[in-house]
Amino acid sequence: MLSPVLAGVYIDGHWRAGGEQLTVINPSTEERLAIVTGGDARAVDDAVQAAREAFGAWSKTTGAARAMILRKIAHGVAARRERLIELQSSNNGKPGFEAAIDVDDVIGTFNYYAELAEASDGQQNRAVELPSDEFTARLRREPCGVVGLIVPWNFPMVTTAWKLAPALAAGCCVVLKPSEVTPLAELELAQIIAASGLPTGVFNVVCGTGLAVGAPMSGHPGIAKVSFTGSNAVGVQVMQRAAETVKGVSLELGGKSSLLVLADADLDLAVELASGGGFFNAGQMCSATSRVLVANELLEPFLERIVAKARSIKVAAPQDEGAEMGPLVNKAQYQRVIAHIEAGKDTGARLLCGGKRPADQPRGYFLQPAVFSHVPLDSALWREEIFGPVVCVRGFSSEAEAIALANDSQFGLVASVVGRDAATTERVANALQAGLVWINAPQVIFPQTAWGGYKQSSLGRELGPWGMQAFQEIKHVVRAV
Numbered sequence: 001m002l003s004p005v006l007a008g009v010y011i012d013g014h015w016r017a018g019g020e021q022l023t024v025i026n027p028s029t030e031e032r033l034a035i036v037t038g039g040d041a042r043a044v045d046d047a048v049q050a051a052r053e054a055f056g057a058w059s060k061t062t063g064a065a066r067a068m069i070l071r072k073i074a075h076g077v078a079a080r081r082e083r084l085i086e087l088q089s090s091n092n093g094k095p096g097f098e099a100a101i102d103v104d105d106v107i108g109t110f111n112y113y114a115e116l117a118e119a120s121d122g123q124q125n126r127a128v129e130l131p132s133d134e135f136t137a138r139l140r141r142e143p144c145g146v147v148g149l150i151v152p153w154n155f156p157m158v159t160t161a162w163k164l165a166p167a168l169a170a171g172c173c174v175v176l177k178p179s180e181v182t183p184l185a186e187l188e189l190a191q192i193i194a195a196s197g198l199p200t201g202v203f204n205v206v207c208g209t210g211l212a213v214g215a216p217m218s219g220h221p222g223i224a225k226v227s228f229t230g231s232n233a234v235g236v237q238v239m240q241r242a243a244e245t246v247k248g249v250s251l252e253l254g255g256k257s258s259l260l261v262l263a264d265a266d267l268d269l270a271v272e273l274a275s276g277g278g279f280f281n282a283g284q285m286c287s288a289t290s291r292v293l294v295a296n297e298l299l300e301p302f303l304e305r306i307v308a309k310a311r312s313i314k315v316a317a318p319q320d321e322g323a324e325m326g327p328l329v330n331k332a333q334y335q336r337v338i339a340h341i342e343a344g345k346d347t348g349a350r351l352l353c354g355g356k357r358p359a360d361q362p363r364g365y366f367l368q369p370a371v372f373s374h375v376p377l378d379s380a381l382w383r384e385e386i387f388g389p390v391v392c393v394r395g396f397s398s399e400a401e402a403i404a405l406a407n408d409s410q411f412g413l414v415a416s417v418v419g420r421d422a423a424t425t426e427r428v429a430n431a432l433q434a435g436l437v438w439i440n441a442p443q444v445i446f447p448q449t450a451w452g453g454y455k456q457s458s459l460g461r462e463l464g465p466w467g468m469q470a471f472q473e474i475k476h477v478v479r480a481v
């Protein structure tokens, strides 16, 4: 069957064909799903130009008008829910239940920022109290301009919605660069947005590789702010290029997060949460709790149960009955994760299960979930983001040791705590250097709570009012009475 050739550039309301051909694959079959034609630095120039022209009118619309469009987009996503789930499953390899969570998250995010956009009308020009009656002051929040959004492949539509919805709500115009690995859901989203009544030029898409499109976006003088989600190495490059024009930058980068199982924890719950935190999305999560710290008295039974759990996970293509974990996203990622596992074994760490291709999956980038123990604290396995279904388990003898181990990382995105005593779990949560801590809970994310972390995991926060403020300038107007 011939793969469809899809235009991957959408500028000023028009789709553009031609340009570099990007091959998009299905990681379950290794077969080609589509060819997407990408853009280059010139397309970025054109997209920025269109966005700048649209900015004058869009930036002056009311929050209520913007909210109406955001709700239409949410409605359009809901109407194409099944199609978007299917695209996520075929392009990313996510099982249907995981892809459905992504699509519902996108709907929730657009609706949430519709509310915030609407509420912003009543907050504009708010009076500021001054210690003088000779002056008055008012506060305005204004859209920062044309923004460049660069997103990765692991939760493509979700990471896009977390940037796009607040940027539009704030009154910014957008140039979006999807990941060249997984552009299909974003192209569908672009069709939905094109039909939403959003004025042309406000939203533009330029698919392409990081070098062809992401790099020129990061340095573009017409872009006021770049919001990037991806690897630390690329995040640093984006920041360096953005520095040339003193551009605002938001970064959502890597993680090496911990899940702490305290001595009084419900063991079944701990295993369930450790499995979800390590193996959801085949472990390809910046928030993966890939370091599991277990109170020594629970270590042996925990290891026994997490290994049994990992062995029981059905690794299969999304369309297969009962599939619980899909493949890794592509060959490069598959080889990277396997290399990490092999290097980990060489350090003396013990691979207790998994880390190999399942016998019943001869094709596709499938990997059995892996559990390691005895992982040296200075090894890459313990310290670096693996971005695959690999969990390292280690015992601890005191609360202080557990906290110190968890905080001993260049990253600080999220953490999980499992334990029965409320005071202890709250105290431990407060001591962890992470932007979001879950207590006895799976990795639920609400648009109302911020996303982002400490240290080298993030610069800024997404979601909540902070996600919208990231696309706003603050202006005070002070008048002599």
Ligand code: NAD
Binding pocket: 150, 151, 152, 153, 154, 155, 159, 177, 178, 179, 180, 208, 209, 210, 211, 213, 214, 215, 218, 229, 230, 231, 232, 234, 235, 237, 238, 252, 253, 254, 255, 285, 286, 385, 387, 413, 457, 458
């Ligand atoms: P990546 O850094 O390779 O690519 C991310 C995006 O940047 C892609 O669109 C890519 O084309 C683009 N890009 C590549 N080179 C570029 C350059 N020189 N200039 C500008 N853009 C460039 O990351 P990935 O492999 O797609 O995604 C995995 C990484 O993303 C992991 O490290 C993961 O932790 C991180 N991530 C973080 C979060 C978070 O919220 N903190 C969420 C999801 C993923």
